[in-house]
Amino acid sequence: MKMKATLIAAAATTLxxxxxxxxxxxxxxxxxxxxxxxxxxxxxxxxxxxxxxVFSWSEYIPQxxxxxxxxxxxxxxxxENYASNEEMLAKLxxxxxxxxxxxxxxxxxxxLVKEDALHPIDHAAIPNLKYIGPDFLNMAFDPGxxxxxxxxxxxxxxxxxxxxxxxxxxxxxxxxQEKFKGRIVVLDDAREIVSWAFETLxxxxxxFTPENLEKAKPLLQKWxxxxxxxxxxxxxxxxxxxxxxxxxxxxxxGAKLLEENEKFKWVIPAEGSHLFVDSLAIxxxxxxxxxAELFMNYILRPEVSKRISDEFPYTxxxxxxxxxxxxxQLSNPASFPSEEEMKSLQLFKDIGDQASQVDELVTTxxxx
Amino acid sequence: xxxxxxxxxRKPGLLAWLVFAPLAIWLLLFVILPTGMLVALSFxxxxxxxxxxxxxxxxNYVRAFQWTxxxxxxxxxxxxxxxxxxxxxxxxxxxYYIGRSGPRTREILLALVMIPFWTSFLIRTYAWITILSKxxxxxxxxxxxxxxxxxxxxxxxxxASVLGLVYNFLPFMILPIYSSVERxxxxxxxxxxxxxxxxxxxxxxxIIPLTSPGIAAGALLVFIPxxxxxxxxxxxGGGSQPTIGQVIYNQFTAGRNQPFGAALGTLxxxxxxxxxxxxxxxxxx
Numbered sequence: 001m002k003m004k005a006t007l008i009a010a011a012a013t014t015l016x017x018x019x020x021x022x023x024x025x026x027x028x029x030x031x032x033x034x035x036x037x038x039x040x041x042x043x044x045x046x047x048x049x050x051x052x053x054v055f056s057w058s059e060y061i062p063q064x065x066x067x068x069x070x071x072x073x074x075x076x077x078x079x080e081n082y083a084s085n086e087e088m089l090a091k092l093x094x095x096x097x098x099x100x101x102x103x104x105x106x107x108x109x110x111x112l113v114k115e116d117a118l119h120p121i122d123h124a125a126i127p128n129l130k131y132i133g134p135d136f137l138n139m140a141f142d143p144g145x146x147x148x149x150x151x152x153x154x155x156x157x158x159x160x161x162x163x164x165x166x167x168x169x170x171x172x173x174x175x176x177q178e179k180f181k182g183r184i185v186v187l188d189d190a191r192e193i194v195s196w197a198f199e200t201l202x203x204x205x206x207x208f209t210p211e212n213l214e215k216a217k218p219l220l221q222k223w224x225x226x227x228x229x230x231x232x233x234x235x236x237x238x239x240x241x242x243x244x245x246x247x248x249x250x251x252x253x254g255a256k257l258l259e260e261n262e263k264f265k266w267v268i269p270a271e272g273s274h275l276f277v278d279s280l281a282i283x284x285x286x287x288x289x290x291x292a293e294l295f296m297n298y299i300l301r302p303e304v305s306k307r308i309s310d311e312f313p314y315t316x317x318x319x320x321x322x323x324x325x326x327x328x329q330l331s332n333p334a335s336f337p338s339e340e341e342m343k344s345l346q347l348f349k350d351i352g353d354q355a356s357q358v359d360e361l362v363t364t365x366x367x368x
Numbered sequence: 369x370x371x372x373x374x375x376x377x378r379k380p381g382l383l384a385w386l387v388f389a390p391l392a393i394w395l396l397l398f399v400i401l402p403t404g405m406l407v408a409l410s411f412x413x414x415x416x417x418x419x420x421x422x423x424x425x426x427x428n429y430v431r432a433f434q435w436t437x438x439x440x441x442x443x444x445x446x447x448x449x450x451x452x453x454x455x456x457x458x459x460x461x462x463x464y465y466i467g468r469s470g471p472r473t474r475e476i477l478l479a480l481v482m483i484p485f486w487t488s489f490l491i492r493t494y495a496w497i498t499i500l501s502k503x504x505x506x507x508x509x510x511x512x513x514x515x516x517x518x519x520x521x522x523x524x525x526x527x528a529s530v531l532g533l534v535y536n537f538l539p540f541m542i543l544p545i546y547s548s549v550e551r552x553x554x555x556x557x558x559x560x561x562x563x564x565x566x567x568x569x570x571x572x573x574x575i576i577p578l579t580s581p582g583i584a585a586g587a588l589l590v591f592i593p594x595x596x597x598x599x600x601x602x603x604x605g606g607g608s609q610p611t612i613g614q615v616i617y618n619q620f621t622a623g624r625n626q627p628f629g630a631a632l633g634t635l636x637x638x639x640x641x642x643x644x645x646x647x648x649x650x651x652x653x
Contacts, residue, residue, distance in 0.1 A: 086621040093418035115417050182521070188607055190622060228524050230607035238606075241501035243523050352624075353415065359623035364436040366610050367443070 046290035050075045053288070054295070055091070055099040057278065058083055058233075060152070061299075062311045069298050075291055083233060084189075086355070092117075098285050100292040106277045109148050110141035111350040118147040119282040125293040128300035136277060136317035140347065148279035149296050152314040154251035155275055155337055155345060156192060158267040164245035171270035172196050175246060176223040185238050185247035188230035190362035191355065194220070195348075196248065199272040205346055208354040213361050224365045239264070254334035255313035266334040268341045275345035277317070309335075403637065409630035420626065428631035437615065437632060444612040445639070447526075448595040451533040452541075455590050456583065458534070459541035463582070464575075466542070467549025478546070481539050489536050493603050496535065500528060524606030532604035533594045540593075541586035548582025584647045592640050612636060 050073070054066070058081040070077045080099070082088045085108045092102065104112060112118050123129060129137075129149055136150045160169050164183070169175060175184060186193060195205045197216040229238045235249040236257050248269075257264040280299065282292045298304060305321035313335045316322055322330065330336055337345070351358070380388075410429070412422045431437070466477045484492060499505045500522040507519040522528055556578065560570040576583070598613030607614070612632065619629030 084621050086624055089418050089624075090620055090626070111417055117417070190618075224608075227608055228606055237497070238501075238524070241497065241523070242503040242519075243501050243521075356619075356623050356625040356628070359618050359625075360436065363440065363610050363615060363618070366608060367436055367439045 045073075046288075046294060048288045048290050050291070051288055052077045052101065052291045052295060053099045053286075054079045054101045055088060056081060056101070056103040060103065060278070060308075060312060062308060065299075065304055065307055068304075069295060072298075073291075073294060075294070077295075092283060095285070098287045099283055100286040100288045101295055102281055102283055103151060103278055104148075104281055105348070106139065106141045106279070107348040107350045109279055109281060111352075112281065112283075113142060113147055114350070117284050119284050119286055119289050119292075120146050121149070121282060121293060121296070125290070126297045126300065128297045131300055131302060131305075131318045131320040133317055133319045135342070139277060141277075141349075142279070148281040149300060150317040151278045151280050151299065152252075152308070152312070153275055153277045153317050154314040155268065155273050155334075155341075156187065156248060156250060157254055157273055157334060158246065158269055159239060159249050159254045159257055159334075160246045160265045160267065161239060161242075161244075161263055162265050163263045164242070169246065169265075169267055171267075172200050172223075172248070173271070175248065176226055178226070180246065181226045182228045183245040184227045185229040185231060185235050185244040185249065186227050187235065187249060188232040190359045191348075191351070192248075193224075193362055194358050195274065196269070196271070197223070199269070205272075205274060206349040206351065208351050208358055210357065213357060217361065217365070220361070220365050221368075224362070225368075230366075251334045251337075252312050252314040255332045258332055258334055259313070259328075268333075268337055268344075273345055274348055275315075275342070276348065406630050406637075407634050409627055410634050412627040412630075414624060414626050418624065418626075428628045429635075431628060432631045432635055437612075440610050440615050441612050441632075441635070441639075443609060444595045447530055447533065447601065447611070448591050450530050451537060451594045452587050452591045454530070454534050455538050455541040456587065459538055459586065460545055460583070463542045463545035464549050464579075467546050467552070478543075481542050484539065490599060490603075493532050493536070493600055496528070496532060496604060497523060500531075523604070524608070526605060526609060529601040529605035529609070532600040533597060536597070536600060537590040537594055540589040544585035544589065545579060545582040548579040548585075552578055581651060584651055588643065588647055591643060595639070596636060 052075050054061070054077055056079065061079075063079075066077050066079060069075070082091070085105050088102060088104065089108060089111075092099070109118075123145075126149060129145065132150055136153060137145055139150075142148045158169055158171070158175055165180070167174065191208075194208070194213070194216055197203075197219045198205045198207075198212065201215060201219065203212050203215065228244055229235070229247075231238065232250075234253070235247055236253045238244045239247060239249075239257060240260070254264075254266045258266055280292075280296050282289050286292055299308070300318060302318060302320035302324055305316060305318040306324040309316045309321060309325060309329065313329065313332060315336055316325070408422070409420065411424045411426070412420050413425060413427075414420055462481075466474055466481075469477065497504070501507070502519040502521070502523070504523075506522065507516075510516045511519060552575065556574060557570060560574040565573065596611070596613035596616070598611050598617065601609075601611045602614055616629045616632050616636070619625045619632065623629070
């Protein structure tokens with residue numbers, strides 16, 4: 001039918017329109033057999049059935065990386081995604097799927113370790129752990145890396161479209177000015193937003209007591225009406241479209257914008273920011289923990305880690321992988337903060353049921 | 369046949385129950401049970417990493433009646449109401465035209481109305497972003513034709529939110545009204561004209577009441593889902609105006625308070641039931 005052909009053409013065009021934008025910088029090579037430099041070239045087998053269930057952040061592990069792991073080891077990998085730690089926790093606690101690999105952020109690892117919900121990992125099965133830089137090992141939320149291996153780290157910072165904003169922006173206070181009303185994008189994350197207010201007011205960023213929330217309230221009441229878009233999934237969309245002129249976004253999103261167009265500038269807020277470290281971990285209920293350890297070891301391979309960095313330019317904790325990156329990638333300030341900046345970054349801790357109060361505060365102010 | 373005087377009614381036999389059984393089971397498993405679980409959850413507490421403790425407390429409902437949540441609920445209902453009215457105004461003429469057209473035209477037009485469903489509604493909503501954004505299609509055209517000197521701010525506004533909702537739900541208004549219009553007895557309209565009614569009066573006093581079941585069905589199909597369709601209002605509206613759907617979603621994720629989310633959800637359910645009840649009453653009159 002002629003109509004069907006027209007429709008298919010229209011649908012295809014729409015899909016293309018939506019999917020367009022500079023394609024992610026992906027590497028052309030698809031290493032089928034790893035370089036001989038790596039002693040783990042032939043993936044060892046385990047006695048478990050050849051299955052693996054991965055529960056990861058969306059936009060974090062390239063599908064090609066997963067496919068290559070599957071081809072190499074013959075293990076069938078099923079992947080489910082989530083967009084927030086709490087979503088992952090909710091599903092994990094509900095006991096729906098038995099996931100073998102999860103990708104929690106640092107404060108969630110801390111909480112899971114406290115509740116004894118993670119499977120201890122066997123370092124002998126993960127020799128590639130040696131490639132991780134000492135800054136990212138043995139961190140406060142998992143001393144000795146008993147339960148987790150670092151995947152990627154990153155920060156939250158300020159991105160500015162210098163074509164539209166001529167002022168110098170140094171921190172949150174510079175972003176949230178009346179003159180930028182209706183031209184700001186921020187993450188849709190109540191805890192993040194309140195922590196920025198805490199940093200500006202010199203309140204410890206993990207103490208979400210009712211008193212501290214009250215102290216931060218006036219500042220938030222000043223800031224939030226200036227925001228046009230709240231977006232944790234893809235804040236770069238509104239920046240690229242020109243609908244907003246500046247924002248506070250994830251480091252990886254910032255890095256992609258910097259790669260895309262020179263008009264974007266990245267600034268780590270002077271008031272302070274935090275470092276997030278996402279790790280791979282194995283829940284206690286996992287059915288294939290040995291396969292999961294194989295997967296962890298595979299991800300830690302320098303070549304594999306480099307491919308992940310190519311597609312999602314966060315802060316790569318794998319020093320051997322960093323050697324494989326291009327100078328442009330390494331000099332991207334949103335991907336790799338300077339030494340000084342790294343020192344100034346704090347870590348989030350688990351805040352338990354204070355999360356509810358934080359969410360209510362931000363919702364109340366937004367609703368006004 | 370049974371010897372009873374009065375209305376001829378067949379009592380459902382075994383066969384009827386067997387045929388009804390799959391639907392009954394489906395309703396039980398996927399509607400009644402989950403709703404029951406939701407209402408039960410609303411009386412619980414969440415602790416620690418996410419374990420639920422059934423303490424049978426009313427705290428969640430007390431909290432739900434605070435200003436913040438009521439404001440969010442009322443904004444969502446307002447958007448839904450606007451969407452329904454706009455869909456009615458836009459959809460009725462279309463449905464009427466289709467219903468009164470010849471069979472060939474009617475098929476083509478109906479197909480056109482239903483074609484958007486072939487693509488995911490999320491993708492279609494994203495497409496609007498490419499049209500409405502500052503450097504998008506509409507602004508580029510308006511600027512190049514010198515109709516405006518500065519790009520219009522259309523995205524991430526309440527206007528965009530309602531536009532997204534109307535765009536998605538318009539077919540749900542058109543199709544029920546169409547089926548009512550199709551069943552219109554031409555003789556009724558002729559009779560109205562014969563009795564001296566002008567076109568306006570015939571329309572408002574004969575046609576609209578006769579098609580009111582379709583209008584009511586369409587209104588319900590649009591109003592109820594659009595209260596909580598936060599995927600659209602978030603994408604198009606930017607999230608600066610929280611809607612009840614987003615708020616409930618937050619409770620199950622970042623807010624780490626599922627029972628509270630369940631309480632808000634139950635309140636939402638009450639609103640739906642109220643809407644259904646009012647519609648039924650309107651139809652009876």
